[in-house]
Amino acid sequence: MTFEQLKNRALAEQDALKNSPAPRIYVNTAACGRAAGALSVLSRIRSELAQKKIAACVVETGCLGFCHLDPLVAVEKPGRPRVFYGRVTPDTAASIIAGYLVGDDPRPDLACFTFGEAKIDGVPSLFELPAWALQARVALRNCGLIDPGSIAGYIAVGGYAGLAKVLAMTLEEAIAEIAVSGLSEPAGAGLPAGEKWRACRRAPGPKHLVLNALTPEDLFLIEGDPHAVLEGVLIAAYACGAERGFACVAENPFAAAKLKAAAKQLAKVGLLGDGILGSGFRFHLEIVEVPAALVLNEETALWRALQGERPMPSPAGELPAVVQRAETLAAVSAVFQKGAAWYAGFGPKDNPGTKVLVLAGRVARPGVAEFPLGTPLGEIVSGFGGGAGEGRSLKAVLAGGPLGNWLPASALDLPLGTEVLPSGGCGEITVATEEDCLVDLTRHILAHTHAESCGRCVLCREGTGQLHEILAEITEGKGKPDDPDLLADLGAGVKAGSLCSLGQNAPNPVLSALAHFRSEFEAHIKRKRCPARVCGKFTTFYILLDRCRGCPACREACPEAAIAGGEGLIHVIDQEKCTKCGLCLPACPFGAVAKASGLKPLTPAAPVPVGSWGKKGRA
Amino acid sequence: MVANQQQPLPKTAGGFPPDRSSLLSLLQKAQEEKGYLTREAVAEIARMLGLSPNEVYSVASFFAGFRFAPPGEHTVAVCLCPACRQQGAGLILKTIERELGITPGRTTSDKKYTLEAAPFCGCSPLAPVVAVDGGLHGRVTPIRAKELLAQTGACGASRTIPAR
Numbered sequence: 001m002t003f004e005q006l007k008n009r010a011l012a013e014q015d016a017l018k019n020s021p022a023p024r025i026y027v028n029t030a031a032c033g034r035a036a037g038a039l040s041v042l043s044r045i046r047s048e049l050a051q052k053k054i055a056a057c058v059v060e061t062g063c064l065g066f067c068h069l070d071p072l073v074a075v076e077k078p079g080r081p082r083v084f085y086g087r088v089t090p091d092t093a094a095s096i097i098a099g100y101l102v103g104d105d106p107r108p109d110l111a112c113f114t115f116g117e118a119k120i121d122g123v124p125s126l127f128e129l130p131a132w133a134l135q136a137r138v139a140l141r142n143c144g145l146i147d148p149g150s151i152a153g154y155i156a157v158g159g160y161a162g163l164a165k166v167l168a169m170t171l172e173e174a175i176a177e178i179a180v181s182g183l184s185e186p187a188g189a190g191l192p193a194g195e196k197w198r199a200c201r202r203a204p205g206p207k208h209l210v211l212n213a214l215t216p217e218d219l220f221l222i223e224g225d226p227h228a229v230l231e232g233v234l235i236a237a238y239a240c241g242a243e244r245g246f247a248c249v250a251e252n253p254f255a256a257a258k259l260k261a262a263a264k265q266l267a268k269v270g271l272l273g274d275g276i277l278g279s280g281f282r283f284h285l286e287i288v289e290v291p292a293a294l295v296l297n298e299e300t301a302l303w304r305a306l307q308g309e310r311p312m313p314s315p316a317g318e319l320p321a322v323v324q325r326a327e328t329l330a331a332v333s334a335v336f337q338k339g340a341a342w343y344a345g346f347g348p349k350d351n352p353g354t355k356v357l358v359l360a361g362r363v364a365r366p367g368v369a370e371f372p373l374g375t376p377l378g379e380i381v382s383g384f385g386g387g388a389g390e391g392r393s394l395k396a397v398l399a400g401g402p403l404g405n406w407l408p409a410s411a412l413d414l415p416l417g418t419e420v421l422p423s424g425g426c427g428e429i430t431v432a433t434e435e436d437c438l439v440d441l442t443r444h445i446l447a448h449t450h451a452e453s454c455g456r457c458v459l460c461r462e463g464t465g466q467l468h469e470i471l472a473e474i475t476e477g478k479g480k481p482d483d484p485d486l487l488a489d490l491g492a493g494v495k496a497g498s499l500c501s502l503g504q505n506a507p508n509p510v511l512s513a514l515a516h517f518r519s520e521f522e523a524h525i526k527r528k529r530c531p532a533r534v535c536g537k538f539t540t541f542y543i544l545l546d547r548c549r550g551c552p553a554c555r556e557a558c559p560e561a562a563i564a565g566g567e568g569l570i571h572v573i574d575q576e577k578c579t580k581c582g583l584c585l586p587a588c589p590f591g592a593v594a595k596a597s598g599l600k601p602l603t604p605a606a607p608v609p610v611g612s613w614g615k616k617g618r619a
Numbered sequence: 620m621v622a623n624q625q626q627p628l629p630k631t632a633g634g635f636p637p638d639r640s641s642l643l644s645l646l647q648k649a650q651e652e653k654g655y656l657t658r659e660a661v662a663e664i665a666r667m668l669g670l671s672p673n674e675v676y677s678v679a680s681f682f683a684g685f686r687f688a689p690p691g692e693h694t695v696a697v698c699l700c701p702a703c704r705q706q707g708a709g710l711i712l713k714t715i716e717r718e719l720g721i722t723p724g725r726t727t728s729d730k731k732y733t734l735e736a737a738p739f740c741g742c743s744p745l746a747p748v749v750a751v752d753g754g755l756h757g758r759v760t761p762i763r764a765k766e767l768l769a770q771t772g773a774c775g776a777s778r779t780i781p782a783r
Contacts, residue, residue, distance in 0.1 A: 032742040035757030067744035070757075216741045251647070251684055252741065253753065289647060291684030292739070308642030308668070310681050358743060360702035366744035398701055402738075428743065430701045441701050448699075448738045451683075559717050581713050586761060 001270055003164035003277050010155035019078070023056045023101055025049075026074040026082070028144060030063040030223040031216075031254065032368075036070035037089070044090035045073070048097045056101065062224020064144030065368040066131070069112055072144075075100055081116030083107075083123065115145065131365065131384045136346045136372040138354045139330035143224030148258055151265040154227035160271065162336025166235045167279045171201060174239040178332065181340035182352040185328040186425040193236075193328065200240045200322045208321035209237040209245035209283075210303065211329060213255070214296055215401075217356045217427050218326035220368050222255040225330065226262035230285075232329025234271065235336050237283045240322050246306050247287045248296075256289050263287060294402070294452035297425060298500045299323040301454065312456045313500035325425055327356050347373035348415075355416060361398075361430035364389040377420055378412030381431060392433040396517065401426035402445045403505035405512035406438060422508070437534035438517050439524055442509045443471035449506040460503030463494035467510055477537040479525035488514055529598030536580030542601040543571050547592035550610040557587035569607035639668055646679050655686035683738075691726040691733040693771045695719075696750040698740035703747040707760070711747055712736065714761040718768055732771075 017024075027033070027042045042060070049056050064072060069086030073093060076082040083106050085096055092110060099105045108122035115126045126132050137143075147153045154160070166174050179194030200207050211233050213222050221229055230247075237245055247263070249256050263285055266272040274282040288306065296302045298313040303321055305311040324332075331354065335343045344352045356370045357380065364386030371380055381387065381397065388394040396406045400421045407414065414420050421427065432438065446468040455461045467490055470483055491507030491514075498504050514521065523529045530538040543554070543563075550568040562578045565571030573584070585593045594601070633648060635641035642664070649660035656679055665672045679685045697703075697712045712723070715734060721727055723736035740748035745757025751767050759767070 031755060032745050032757065035740075035742045035745040035748055035755035037756075039754075067742070070745065216739070216743065219741055250741075288643060290643065291647075291682035293682055305643060306640060308639035308678060310678055360743035360746055361705055366702075366746075368744065402701070428702075430705070430743070432705065436705050441704060444699065444704055445701060451738070454681075582710050583714065583717075583761065586707075586710070 001278070003160065006160070006269055006271075006277075007155055010152035013152045014156040017057070020057075021078055023054075023075060023077045024059060024082075025056055026059045026061045026076070028063050028070060028072045029060040030144075030220065031252075032063050032067040033070050033072065034254075036067075036087075038071035041071045041073060041088050041090055041093050045093050045097065048094050049101075052097065052102060054097070054101050059147045060149070061146070062143045062148050063220060063368065065140065066112075066365070067367040068365040072112075074115070075106075076116075077101075079118070080106075081114040081118045081120060081125075083114050083120060084112050084126070085110050086112040131367075131369070131386075134371065134375070134379065134383045135369050136354045137370050138334045138343065138346065139221060139228070139327050139356055140224070140368070140370045141334060142228060143221065146225065148224055148226055149261060151227055151262070151269065154225070158337050159227055159333075160231055162333045163231050163234050163238075163271070164277060166238055166336050167277055167281060171239055171241060174235070175201070177340050178239065178335060181335045181343040183328065183331055183335060183343060184353065185325055186355075186421065190425075193324070193332065196322055196324075197236065197240045199318075200242075203318050203320065205320055206244070207240055207242040209233060209240060209242040210299075210306070210321050210323040211245065211247040211249075211326060212297070212299075212302060212323055213247065213249045213259070213326040214290060214292065215250075215325070215426055216358050217368065219250055219252055219255045220356070220358075221326045221330050222249060222259050226258050227266075228330040228333050229326045230259075230262055230266060230272075231333035231336075232324075232331070233285065234276065234283060235332050236322060236324060236329060238281050242322065243282055243284065245283060245285045247285055248290045248302060248306070249287065251289045251291050256287065260287050294449065295454045295500070295502050298502065301500070310454075312454045313502075315499060327425075327427075347375075348417075351417060355421070355427055357416075357427040357429050359385045359429050359431070362388050362392060362394075362433045362435065363431040371416055373417050374415040376413050376415055377407070377429075380416065380429070381412065385431065388431055388433045392435070394431060395434055395436065396432045396438060396513075398428075398430040398432065398441075398445075398509065400505075400508070401428035401430075402448055403502065403508055404428070405508050406432075406442070406516060407512070408516040411516075422505070435532055435534075437475070437530050437532035438513045438520055439471060440475050440530075440532075440534050442513050443468060443475055445509045446471060446506070449502070453502065453506070457498045457500075457503050459494045459497030460499075460506060463490055463497070464503075464506050466490055467494070467507060471510070474521060474524050475530075475535045475537065477524075477528060477535075479521075481525060483525060484514055484518060484521050487511075523598075527598060531597070533595040533597045535597075538597045539580055540575060540596045540601060541573050541578055541580060541582070541584065542594055542596060542603050543573060544592045544594050545570055545603070547590050548610065549590055549592070551589070553587045553589055554584040554593055557583045559583065565607040568610050570604070570610055570612075572603055572605070572607050633664075633667065637667060637669075639670065642668060642670075642675065642678055646675075646685060650685060654690050655688055688726070689730070692731050693752055694733045694735060694750075695768070695771075696735040696737045697723075698737045698743075698746070698748040698750070700737075700739040700743055700746070702743035703740060706746045708747040710761055711749060711759055711764045714764050715749075715768065718765060732768075 029038045071088050073088045074082045074084045099107045111123045113126045184190045184192045301311040301313040353373045360366045450464040453460045491511045494507045533539045548570040555563045562574045645664045665675045726733045749756045749759045
């Protein structure tokens with residue numbers, strides 16, 4: 001089948017769907033949707049439709065990136081825009097069906113935004129939202145908007161046109177095209193894709209194309225738009241001269257199933273296998289579920305894992321493969337669909353591109369989004385994320401996941417690029433406020449990286465463990481005055497003495513926290529105080545005398561029986577027995593449990609009747 | 620792909636080409652079948668690929684995802700990534716530890732629950748995240764964590780089981 005035939009068939013199929021009188025309901029069932037409870041919403045929608053005998057088409061989509069609104073459900077009636085509803089529960093789903101499908105009320109009170117040209121009174125358009133306008137959705141262009149399970153849906157929005165285009169080019173022209181776009185991996189910092197492909201093509205022997213879909217951003221793409229990634233795989237394979245490839249997807253039954261289903265559809269229409277689209281190009285793809293390990297972000301380690309060996313990175317050498325992340329490959333397909341010049345227009349002229357980020361932590365609107373390089377970090381955190389939330393002040397941002405840097409609030413004007421994400425591909429941005437102890441968070445990050453060290457380089461294997469131990473001692477009240485200097489020296493040593501980017505970046509959280517928040521370390525070491533009141537050793541839990549109403553909630557929550565009290569008595573925590581587990585804090589319905597650090601709160605020695613303490617105090 | 624091509628090998632190894640590059644897939648398949656990697660499964664994989672069992676163990680033990688002991692009927696994983704930890708994952712882990720009477724990496728003595736600490740969840744915007752038998756649950760509170768345990772069956776019964 002030629003591409004024209006394929007496209008016409010897909011367009012006809014999509015037109016038939018569009019012109020059918022049946023409304024369509026879209027439910028985000030990607031990882032974040034499922035975590036928010038989308039599956040129970042989905043089953044309620046199905047049962048409501050069956051019960052009310054409504055013929056509607058239910059589509060499971062990927063995530064749009066507004067994870068704070070999950071479960072996100074959209075309803076599209078013929079000739080109307082798609083209306084999105086956020087934080088849908090099974091009950092609100094039923095009332096939306098009753099209102100908009102049985103009746104004709106789009107429920108603007110529940111709706112968040114619309115997608116489409118027409119408008120609905122009282123509901124903003126998606127394109128008007130600042131969180132959308134800030135973005136440059138290249139890799140994420142279809143995520144959450146199309147049916148990831150339908151190849152026709154992808155072709156109808158311009159899909160596989162890029163592949164058709166590249167097959168008409170020579171290999172050299174294809175590589176020249178990607179070079180013009182300036183696409184690189186990790187965005188803005190790594191080797192330009194053009195150079196990587198050229199080097200692979202010149203190398204002797206058979207070549208392979210390896211898709212690396214192991215990070216949360218990559219899985220997000222696989223779940224939301226697997227065909228955009230696979231089109232990129234095919235284009236890159238053609239340009240490198242690879243006839244065989246591996247799609248490495250993190251052990252995740254949902255993402256792997258979506259990728260497998262998409263590959264099956266491709267094989268069925270002749271886009272995978274021998275003689276793709278009637279050309280001489282052939283490509284066979286094997287989908288491999290790879291267990292999670294941080295070191296697999298190293299190309300050489302991933303290649304070894306595919307060979308069935310222990311995934312230890314080796315010194316840079318010629319791999320018989322090009323390894324690219326899903327995020328990059330989804331951008332590759334966009335470059336060939338829309339032109340290299342179009343992509344080069346995003347971000348700064350000398351370093352164009354976009355980057356997918358996962359915004360999480362203490363932020364009002366966490367989610368996943370794609371921004372042009374050069375966008376100030378602060379604009380992303382406040383414009384997309386809505387800032388740290390009411391009544392909180394942002395303290396720091398961990399940019400780049402477990403291998404990233406803590407950036408202070410004063411560094412938020414830094415443009416998105418190598419300065420913000422020096423650690424490579426990971427686009428995780430975690431926002432911390434005054435409630436978070438950076439020493440404690442960094443300690444746990446190092447525990448993770450230490451466990452993930454492959455063990456090849458001594459400084460990474462032992463050094464990350466030592467960094468973790470020193471940090472643990474600081475949080476446990478055993479910190480020594482010269483610990484910060486020791487951490488800095490050791491961190492620099494680990495960086496210098498490690499072969500791969502895991503070891504070279506593992507000390508980043510420690511070194512950056514020391515550089516910007518040294519006073520927090522010193523408060524722990526010298527003043528035996530945790531400013532965020534997180535570290536148990538320096539924190540005292542106590543019950544506020546004026547708030548306690550004498551109910552048994554905290555007493556029942558305490559696993560150590562450390563809380564004394566009774567009906568109508570102000571409860572008292574026995575500091576000797578308290579293990580600082582914190583379970584009493586959320587248990588109190590009146591917010592009477594409080595934390596203090598570095599000072600001793602005034603509390604009675606034994607429970608006193610509610611109200612009596614205040615009176616005595618005044619008298 | 621490279622190793623052991625001289626040795627006579629069966630044409631397929633459990634549906635995969637009989638060379639070392641099939642190792643990960645074979646290990647996953649074996650774990651899927653029994654819930655963990657049994658000694659016999661490892662020996663069988665080693666035989667099919669012409670490797671020693673030690674070589675197979677050396678790869679399998681590298682990944683935290685492979686188990687060498689049978690898991691409980693239900694697996695409860697608490698994500699401890701920075702975003703989850705900030706928003707109370709530690710407290711949730713403690714709640715579950717207390718309910719089940721086990722620490723991460725352990726299985727209750729009635730073989731009902733295995734508790735795991737996960738380094739990342741893949742959906743940190745919904746932190747804190749708990750996965751029960753692979754099903755993700757976001758924005759979990761300690762109370763919700765107890766409910767999730769209760770939904771898997773009689774969690775009250777397991778509370779009496781002493782730690783380890």
